[in-house]
Amino acid sequence: MRASRLLSLLLLLQTRGRMTAPELSAELEVSVRTVYRDVEALSAAGVPVYADRGPAGGYRLLDGYRTKLNGLSREEASSLFLAGLPGPAAELGLAEVAATAELKLLAALPPEPRSHAARMRERFHLDVPGWYRAGDDVPFLAEVSGAVWDQRVLRLRYRRWGPQDVERTVHPYGLVLKGGSWYLAAACGESVRTYRVSRIIDVEVLDERFDRPEDFDLVAFWREFAAEFAARMYTADAVVRLAPDAVGLFRYTFGDVAEDALREGVPGDDGWTRLTLPVESLRHARWQLLRLGAFVEVLEPPELRDMMAEAAADLSAMYGSRPATG
Known part of the structure; x- marks a missing residue:
């Protein structure tokens, strides 16, 4: 030890x-x-x-002193090849550098760890974006990452969710890759905000430099931001009954929220589970729950139950009559 x-x-x-x-x-x-x-x-x-x-x-x-370490275990050496993430490295303009570093690392390893690391690279691949969606188009990522590295001020034109684009002058502190999307953590005025890099319409890297706060912790900042974002996103709860045959589709539709809800759910004698599901809005919940068809029943709130009944009535009216001919 x-x-x-x-x-x-x-x-x-x-x-x-x-x-x-x-x-x-x-x-x-x-x-x-x-x-x-x-x-x-x-x-x-x-x-x-x-x-x-x-x-x-x-x-x-002592200046110039470097220790020579050749005691990497095969597991430690192999793990380094899972950390490469060639896609993000390419987006940052570091594909060639990452490939060269990988070759140098392989050449420096003893034969047994080298063989194990090569097998790891051949047998495991990390694909960051989720299914049915590609990563964001990020034409200005190179400029943004360069400004982060060199501590240069950025002037952005940014597309918000609202009707108008905005211009911001920011101090870029760091970049985070989340689910195939890049996010910039940057100081704007007295606060640190996040900007989705794919929403940057135009960027200018200024000659002006800034001092990055020594106590800024990018990992801690992102964790706090992600927790606050989740708390803001889920604004209501829905109480539902879920059929046992729909658990898989429920997990697929609601992700991590589904896991928490199922963990706290109460199974009934008929096999259906009563659970409380956090939702972004009643309208959004209706759209998601309709995917489960008759395998889910909304119990509360009454407004959401009425919305589901209305949607079911509309579907019944549409499919209950013969299709038009001619």
Whole structure:
């Protein structure tokens, strides 16, 4: 356990440069006292770790020192080839770079891990977009990603859901790929907002640079945004009875929401399950529930039950008469 922690400490210093003892303590999830002991152990083993004093101090490696690691397990080496995501890399303009890095990694691996990694690449493929939809068309992704990397201000013309396009001058902090769609996290004024990159109509990368906040955590920001988005999206609940034969179609139609609803559902003596389903709106719920036909019954709210009855009556009127001839 300690050997693994010492290696992690060494790699942190090698990849991030100077780090303080509290920063190392937080990353390694150990006490500051343990960090002190580990640094002493590395120094005793001949690793050139130096301590800089003062407010801007911390631990760092001797300039130019690099450790040579050839101890990747075959599972660790293989996992790197699942992280490549060639489609997104190509969209970012990094397809050739990613392919070159993959070749270099394969060449550097010992024979056994190299063989296992090659089999992993041959047998597993990650396809990000969902079924029946392609990824977004993102003609300005290269400009946006370049501005994110170089910390340059962007001027956007953006298509909102409303009737008018808007112009925004933003500080781009990061990009997130979600379900085949790219999203830009960017500061606009005093707040950080998200912009779907496919909705950018035009973009201008300005010469002006900005300072990215050191405490901005893109992963934490996205998790909070996704949770708030889900809370805003589902504005009502529907109580329904679901036939056992329709569970698969119900899962397909409602996704993760269906799993939560089924988990809390109450089976009846007739095999049907009573459950509460969060919905975006009653109108949207009617459209989705009609896909299940007579395998679902809406119990509440009364407004949604009336909407389903009206739709059923319209269908009955349409199909209850003979088709027109001539």
